[in-house]
Amino acid sequence: MLQQDHQQEPTYIIESKKRCIKLGMNSSEPRLPKNVMSELKLAEKKEAYKDILEVVKFFSEKIIKSLEGTPILVAISDENGYLLDTLGDETIKSTIAQLGIKTGIQFSEENMGTNVVSLTLKQNHPVQLIGTNHFHTFLYNSACYGVPFHYMDVDNALLGSVCIMTAVILHNPFFLMTLTTVVDSIERELLLRKQNNKLNIMNKIMVNKNKKIEEQKKELEVINEFEIKSNKSMEKELKSQEEFLANISHELKTPLNVIYSTIQLFNMYCKNGLLDENKDSIFRYINSMMQNCHRLSKLINNIVDLSKIEAGFFELKLSNNNIVEIVEEIVISVTAYIDIKGLSIIFDTDTEENIIACDPEKIERILLNLISNAIKFSDEGNEIFVNIQDKNEFIEISVKDNGIGIEPNQLGLIFNRFKQVNKSLSRNAEGTGIGLSLVRAIVELHQGRIYVESEFGKGSVFTVELPKRIVRQEDIFLSSTIRNKTEDLQVELSDVFS
Numbered sequence: 180m181l182q183q184d185h186q187q188e189p190t191y192i193i194e195s196k197k198r199c200i201k202l203g204m205n206s207s208e209p210r211l212p213k214n215v216m217s218e219l220k221l222a223e224k225k226e227a228y229k230d231i232l233e234v235v236k237f238f239s240e241k242i243i244k245s246l247e248g249t250p251i252l253v254a255i256s257d258e259n260g261y262l263l264d265t266l267g268d269e270t271i272k273s274t275i276a277q278l279g280i281k282t283g284i285q286f287s288e289e290n291m292g293t294n295v296v297s298l299t300l301k302q303n304h305p306v307q308l309i310g311t312n313h314f315h316t317f318l319y320n321s322a323c324y325g326v327p328f329h330y331m332d333v334d335n336a337l338l339g340s341v342c343i344m345t346a347v348i349l350h351n352p353f354f355l356m357t358l359t360t361v362v363d364s365i366e367r368e369l370l371l372r373k374q375n376n377k378l379n380i381m382n383k384i385m386v387n388k389n390k391k392i393e394e395q396k397k398e399l400e401v402i403n404e405f406e407i408k409s410n411k412s413m414e415k416e417l418k419s420q421e422e423f424l425a426n427i428s429h430e431l432k433t434p435l436n437v438i439y440s441t442i443q444l445f446n447m448y449c450k451n452g453l454l455d456e457n458k459d460s461i462f463r464y465i466n467s468m469m470q471n472c473h474r475l476s477k478l479i480n481n482i483v484d485l486s487k488i489e490a491g492f493f494e495l496k497l498s499n500n501n502i503v504e505i506v507e508e509i510v511i512s513v514t515a516y517i518d519i520k521g522l523s524i525i526f527d528t529d530t531e532e533n534i535i536a537c538d539p540e541k542i543e544r545i546l547l548n549l550i551s552n553a554i555k556f557s558d559e560g561n562e563i564f565v566n567i568q569d570k571n572e573f574i575e576i577s578v579k580d581n582g583i584g585i586e587p588n589q590l591g592l593i594f595n596r597f598k599q600v601n602k603s604l605s606r607n608a609e610g611t612g613i614g615l616s617l618v619r620a621i622v623e624l625h626q627g628r629i630y631v632e633s634e635f636g637k638g639s640v641f642t643v644e645l646p647k648r649i650v651r652q653e654d655i656f657l658s659s660t661i662r663n664k665t666e667d668l669q670v671e672l673s674d675v676f677s
C-alpha cells in the first residue's frame with residue numbers, strides 16, 4: 180500500500196522523504212521552530228533589507244498571481260532563516276496560521292530537514308539562487324523549497340541574503356522555471372536600483388562640481404574686477420604723473436622765459452647804448468628776474484624734497500623750540516608781502532610759550548606754503564587768520580582764509596601728490612600740486628596730522644596738529660648752515676609775487 184502511495188507521489192517528494200529519513204528525521208512530525216527574533220531586531224532587519232525586500236515582494240506577488248489557485252507560500256527570510264515577511268495565496272493562509280508561521284521565527288535547515296538541490300544560477304552572478312527542498316506533511320504531504328538569495332556586489336562580496344521558501348502543494352511542473360525567472364527579474368531590478376543609486380551619486384557629485392565651478396567663476400570675476408580697478412587706478416596715477424610733468428615743464432619754462440627775454444632786452448640796450456636811458460625800467464626788470472629765480476628755486480626745492488621723501492632720505496633736524504615764537508615770527512615776516520596784495524593777516528594765540536620738538540626750518544615751509552595758498556586763493560581786501568591753540572596733547576596751528584574755498588569732492592584729493600584742483604576755479608593761481616603733499620609729509624614726519632575744512636565760495640581752514648614732545652639733549656641736531664631768511668621767504672612766496 181505504502182509502495183503504491185509512493186508510486187502515486189511525484190518523484191521529488193519521494194526523494195525528499197528519503198533524504199529526511201537519511202538525516203534521521205521523522206518526515207511526518209516536523210519540528211517547530213524555537214528561536215524567535217525580538218520585535219526591535221525584526222524592525223531593524225526589515226529596515227536594513229528594505230530595498231531587497233521591496234523587490235522580492237513585488238516579484239513574489241507576481242508569481243503567486245500567475246499561479247492562481249496553487250497554494251503557494253512565499254516566506255522571505257534573512258540569511259539565518261528568520262522570517263522577515265510571508266506572502267501567500269488565499270488557499271494557504273489558514274495552513275500558515277495553523278503551522279504558526281509568522282515573521283520573526285527561525286526556520287533552520289535541521290528544523291525543516293532539508294537538503295540542497297541545484298537551483299544555483301551561473302557563477303559570479305550578483306544574486307545567487309540556492310534551492311533546498313524537504314518533505315512536509317503539514318503542507319499536504321508536499322515538498323518545500325527554501326531558496327536563499329545571496330546578494331553580492333560587483334566584486335562578489337556578500338552584501339546580504341534573503342531566503343524565499345516555497346511550498347509546492349500541488350505538483351506544478353512550471354514552478355521551478357517560474358521561480359528562476361522571478362530571481363532573474365529580482366536581480367535585474369536590484370542592478371537597476373544600484374545603477375540608479377550610482378547615477379544619483381554621480382549626479383550629486385556633478386551638482387557639487389558645478390557649484391564649485393560657479394564659485395570659482397565668481398571668485399575669478401571678483402579678481403577680474405579688482406584687476407580692472409587697479410588698472411584704472413594705475414592709469415589714473417599715470418595720467419596724474421603726465422599732468423604733473425606737463426605742469427612742471429610749464430612752471431619751469433615760465434620763469435625761464437621771463438629771465439631769457441629780459442637778458443635779450445639788456446643785450447639790446449647794451450649794444451645800442453640805451454642802458455642809462457632805461458635805468459628805471461632796468462631795476463624793475465632785475466627785480467622781476469630775481470622773483471622768477473626764486474620761483475625756480477622753490478620749484479626745484481620742492482621737487483628735490485619730494486624725491487627725498489619718497490626715497491626715505493628726508494630727515495628732520497629736530498630741536499626743542501617755542502612754537503608760538505616761530506609761528507609769530509613767520510607771520511610778522513610775511514605781513515609786508517601780504518599788504519602789497521591788498522590783504523591783511525591776523526595772528527592770535529591762547530598760549531605765550533610752548534616748547535615742542537620741531538624742525539623750525541620745516542615749520543616755516545609748512546606755514547609759508549599754507550599762507551601762500553591762502554594769498555593765492557583770496558581776493559583783495561580779504562583777511563587771513565593764523566591761530567595757535569594749546570590742546571593739551573598737541574598744539575593746533577590753523578591758517579584760515581575767506582577766499583574761493585574748495586569743492587567738497589576735491590577736499591580728499593588736494594593732499595595727494597600732483598593734485599591740482601580744476602585750474603578754471605583756481606583763477607590766477609599757478610602751481611604744480613606738490614605744495615600740500617609736501618606739507619602733509621613734513622607734518623607727518625613731526626608725528627602730527629593736517630586736515631582741511633572748506634566751504635566752496637566762502638573760504639578754507641587748514642589745521643596742523645603737532646604733538647607736544649621734547650627731544651633729549653643728545654638727540655638735538657645742531658644746524659651748521661646759515662640761512663638767509665629773507666631769501667627763503669621770497670622763495671616760498673615766489674609763485675604769489677612773480
Ligand code: ADP
Binds near residue numbers: 553599610
Ligand atoms: P599748488 O602748488 O598747485 O598750489 P598745492 O598742493 O599747494 O599745489 O595745492 C593743491 C590745490 O589745492 C591747489 O591747486 C588749490 O586748488 C587747492 N588749494 C590749496 N589751498 C587752497 C586754499 N587756501 N583755498 C583754495 N584752494 C586751495
